[in-house]
Amino acid sequence: MLNLFLAGVERRAFRMARLATSDDDEALDLVQDAMLAFVSRYAGKPDGEWAPLFHRTLQNRIVDWHRHSSVRNRFRVWFGGREENDNGSDPLENFADQSSPDPAASLQRRQLGSAIESAVGRLPLRQRQAFLLRAWEGLDTAQTAFAMGCSEGSVKTHYSRAVHTLRDLLEEFAS
Amino acid sequence: MKPEKSDERIAELVKSHLDAGVDAIDELTAAKLRAIRLNAVEAAGESRGWFRFPRWAAFGGVATAVAAVLAVSLWMSGQPGESAVATADDIEVVAAQEQMQFYEDIEFYRWLAAQESDG
Numbered sequence: 001m002l003n004l005f006l007a008g009v010e011r012r013a014f015r016m017a018r019l020a021t022s023d024d025d026e027a028l029d030l031v032q033d034a035m036l037a038f039v040s041r042y043a044g045k046p047d048g049e050w051a052p053l054f055h056r057t058l059q060n061r062i063v064d065w066h067r068h069s070s071v072r073n074r075f076r077v078w079f080g081g082r083e084e085n086d087n088g089s090d091p092l093e094n095f096a097d098q099s100s101p102d103p104a105a106s107l108q109r110r111q112l113g114s115a116i117e118s119a120v121g122r123l124p125l126r127q128r129q130a131f132l133l134r135a136w137e138g139l140d141t142a143q144t145a146f147a148m149g150c151s152e153g154s155v156k157t158h159y160s161r162a163v164h165t166l167r168d169l170l171e172e173f174a175s
Numbered sequence: 176m177k178p179e180k181s182d183e184r185i186a187e188l189v190k191s192h193l194d195a196g197v198d199a200i201d202e203l204t205a206a207k208l209r210a211i212r213l214n215a216v217e218a219a220g221e222s223r224g225w226f227r228f229p230r231w232a233a234f235g236g237v238a239t240a241v242a243a244v245l246a247v248s249l250w251m252s253g254q255p256g257e258s259a260v261a262t263a264d265d266i267e268v269v270a271a272q273e274q275m276q277f278y279e280d281i282e283f284y285r286w287l288a289a290q291e292s293d294g
Binding site: 006117120132136 | 181182185186188189190192193195196197200204205207208209211212213214215216218221
């Protein structure tokens with residue numbers, strides 16, 4: 001049962017962590033930490049509660065990573081280095097291209113994917129969390145609030161702002 | 176397009192892109208994720224195999240033990256010794272009580288004599 005649950009969330013958890021870190025290894029580390037912490041604390045809970053508990057654990061790890069990363073980047077900037085995420089790599093290059101016989105359609109899809117990836121990546125952390133948990137994971141407002149450790153009102157605000165920002169950034173693709 | 180419709184469309188667009196990204200995760204990463212999951216499930220099995228008190232029970236147990244030690248020590252300190260007049264101070268107190276009785280008797284006899292002389 002536990003194995004089935006984790007199998008169902010592992011890839012999306014990785015994608016969420018990947019969106020937050022822009023790095024495969026960091027994302028895998030976060031998923032590993034989250035899974036181990038989850039099973040040690042909540043494996044005995046009823047399986048209906050697992051999804052919000054797992055996402056709360058994962059989101060806590062992501063927030064911790066974000067804080068540490070911010071501190072590291074600040075030190076790098078002070079000492080004249082480049083920011084860690086400023087590596088110029090395309091975040092889509094690790095994902096397989098879906099081949100299409102139509103080059104124009106393929107190009108358009110690549111542009112759309114790149115735009116979406118960039119737009120989601122540009123969202124502030126809390127807005128991205130609210131959007132991904134609500135719109136992608138399908139958690140309701142109360143479950144999202146529990147996973148993020150904030151009030152339902154804050155979730156609504158973050159989600160609304162996230163959608164507004166995404167609408168502005170992806171307007172040309174949404175029509 | 177109405178803003179609500181536009182928001183739904185945007186959410187759907189992003190969702191379908193993210194789903195496609197999940198399906199496109201390469202084999203190596205998928206294998207690493209599988210290994211991480213199996214490791215976690217194994218860890219859960221190990222922790223379930225051994226009887227462990229929950230954390231609150233451990234804290235509760237310590238608190239109960241401390242309370243029990245305090246209660247026993249207070250009870251022991253309240254127990255009387257082998258004799259009620261074991262020390263010199265206690266004997267003096269008892270003697271003092273006898274003297275009080277003596278003085279009260281004298282007071283009574285004095286009053287009785289006064290009554291008889293008046294009568």
